[in-house]
Amino acid sequence: MFSLVQGFYEELTYVPEHPVALLGVEESGKSSILEWLKLYFPSTRRANRVERPSSLQKITSTVGLNVAKLRLPNERLLVWDLGGARALRPIWERYIDEAQAIIWVVDSTDTERMDESRDALKKLISRPHLKHSPLLVFANKQDLENAMDPVKVSLALDMFSDAENRPQCVQPCSAETGDGLKDGIEWLIKSLGEDAKIEMRIP
Ligand SMILES: Nc1nc2c(ncn2[C@@H]2O[C@H](COP(=O)(O)OP(=O)(O)OP(=O)(O)O)[C@@H](O)[C@H]2O)c(=O)[nH]1
Numbered sequence: 102m103f104s105l106v107q108g109f110y111e112e113l114t115y116v117p118e119h120p121v122a123l124l125g126v127e128e129s130g131k132s133s134i135l136e137w138l139k140l141y142f143p144s145t146r147r148a149n150r151v152e153r154p155s156s157l158q159k160i161t162s163t164v165g166l167n168v169a170k171l172r173l174p175n176e177r178l179l180v181w182d183l184g185g186a187r188a189l190r191p192i193w194e195r196y197i198d199e200a201q202a203i204i205w206v207v208d209s210t211d212t213e214r215m216d217e218s219r220d221a222l223k224k225l226i227s228r229p230h231l232k233h234s235p236l237l238v239f240a241n242k243q244d245l246e247n248a249m250d251p252v253k254v255s256l257a258l259d260m261f262s263d264a265e266n267r268p269q270c271v272q273p274c275s276a277e278t279g280d281g282l283k284d285g286i287e288w289l290i291k292s293l294g295e296d297a298k299i300e301m302r303i304p
């Protein structure tokens with residue numbers, strides 16, 4: 102009887118959880134973004150705080166893995182933030198085949214490393230498992246004067262060549278101010294839904 106009630110309760114309270122990989126070359130701002138996302142979508146029910154996370158000052162280059170569960174009204178996102186240094190990228194392989202979507206972070210001011218970012222992204226999304234997965238690109242560091250706009254970022258990453266395969270969005274944002282991050286995640290949740298459409302969104 103207890104297991105019947107428990108099963109019924111679990112069915113009633115079930116919310117889908119989507120594993121998502123947060124990737125990009127080093128210093129693009131992945132871990133800083135994750136700190137904001139933990140504030141915007143706290144894993145437990147509490148009032149959303151929106152002030153700048155105090156933890157941002159303490160962030161150092163990621164060597165292992167940061168994980169956060171983001172709570173949205175009808176879903177959860179389980180986000181893995183992995184170090185982006187070249188020597189650490191082989192570690193991505195251990196996680197990415199579990200991922201249902203990719204969040205790719207770009208330092209929009211780093212024109213010199215755009216090609217490296219494009220090549221690493223192409224290699225990643227060509228994996229059979231990820232061929233049709235939603236791709237959210239955070240065009241980060243928009244608070245800086247010389248930041249490329251999202252259209253330029255999408256061209257630099259050659260995203261249009263993959264436009265027919267998956268839902269894609271290039272979201273301008275800043276992990277300095279928190280701008281744009283919430284919007285990006287809200288798009289990603291929609292793109293994981295059953296009625297998601299193949300699109301190239303550049304807000
Ligand atoms: N001005 C500005 N600086 C940022 C922004 N996002 C991140 N930074 C800075 O960029 C540096 C790298 O940020 P991280 O969040 O550690 O970058 P990461 O991608 O996690 O780096 P790895 O862990 O080495 O792969 C830090 O000095 C951050 O303060 C942003 O939107 N604007």
Ligand SMILES: [Mg+2]
Binds near residue numbers: 131
């Ligand atoms: Mg990091």
